[in-house]
Amino acid sequence: MQDYLSRIVHEIAVSNYRNANGERWYEFMEYLSAEIETLGYSVEVQSWSNESGRIFKNFIVRLIGKSEDTYVLGAHYDSFEDTPGADDNASAVAVLLGVLKSLNPSLVPKYTWEFVFYACEEPPFFGTENMGSYYHASHLNPERIKCMICLEMVGYFSEAKNSQEYPFWALNWWFGNRGNFLLGVSNSASRKEARNVLKALHTCHPSFYKNLLLPFPISGLDWSDHRNYWKFGIPALMLTDTAMFRNKNYHTLGDLPETLNYGKMALLTSDLVAFIKME
Numbered sequence: 001m002q003d004y005l006s007r008i009v010h011e012i013a014v015s016n017y018r019n020a021n022g023e024r025w026y027e028f029m030e031y032l033s034a035e036i037e038t039l040g041y042s043v044e045v046q047s048w049s050n051e052s053g054r055i056f057k058n059f060i061v062r063l064i065g066k067s068e069d070t071y072v073l074g075a076h077y078d079s080f081e082d083t084p085g086a087d088d089n090a091s092a093v094a095v096l097l098g099v100l101k102s103l104n105p106s107l108v109p110k111y112t113w114e115f116v117f118y119a120c121e122e123p124p125f126f127g128t129e130n131m132g133s134y135y136h137a138s139h140l141n142p143e144r145i146k147c148m149i150c151l152e153m154v155g156y157f158s159e160a161k162n163s164q165e166y167p168f169w170a171l172n173w174w175f176g177n178r179g180n181f182l183l184g185v186s187n188s189a190s191r192k193e194a195r196n197v198l199k200a201l202h203t204c205h206p207s208f209y210k211n212l213l214l215p216f217p218i219s220g221l222d223w224s225d226h227r228n229y230w231k232f233g234i235p236a237l238m239l240t241d242t243a244m245f246r247n248k249n250y251h252t253l254g255d256l257p258e259t260l261n262y263g264k265m266a267l268l269t270s271d272l273v274a275f276i277k278m279e
């Protein structure tokens with residue numbers, strides 16, 4: 001799995017390849033759709049366009065479960081301007097593809113699962129109704145969604161002392177100063193379902209996942225696609241390496257494939273697969 005994840009990141013973390021306003025945007029969307037189909041899945045496409053006629057697409061794979069109650073596992077695939085975006089967010093795209101690769105397309109899990117590759121998370125779309133995740137969330141029935149799990153920058157890790165920073169100083173006492181974990185971020189309305197997801201992941205690798213649920217908002221808690229599910233009253237959890245609070249390559253040309261830890265990414269992949277297969 002490490003080799004597969006590395007291959008995907010090296011292929012897609014290329015400057016200006018995944019820029020939604022760039023010259024190679026359509027080329028990348030064709031690449032992503034073809035890669036999903038190569039894994040044996042049918043792809044559902046949500047498509048829309050802006051005022052100038054530029055087309056954007058969400059790619060959705062659906063596994064119908066024994067229950068109509070549904071989990072959404074998603075990651076945005078666009079990158080910030082002309083940056084390669086290895087961690088942001090090729091790492092999550094690779095993990096999502098790795099999950100699909102590890103599953104059998106004929107699997108009937110306990111719950112229904114939607115795996116979603118979102119367009120348009122980065123500026124100038126961020127915080128607007130033009131985000132791919134807003135488009136997807138707005139078409140769901142909130143009563144049938146158990147939880148949305150957002151994969152946002154999941155590839156950068158460090159065992160070095162003081163490699164981890166936080167938006168709120170007290171978090172250093174709770175989580176430590178080494179950037180060797182993934183943080184689960186949820187709001188109070190998502191408390192129950194988010195804890196269930198993290199509990200399942202903890203059974204695989206207890207020290208790898210930490211949970212952040214504060215009774216008050218702080219900067220960065222809604223900086224990804226999970227924000228749009230919160231808007232529609234859908235429980236949502238972000239799994240992240242904490243972005244700029246750890247990875248100083250964030251939104252720079254230095255966000256390269258060589259900076260990622262594919263072993264850690266493979267752990268996340270296998271843990272998600274185990275959760276999906278749980279009875």
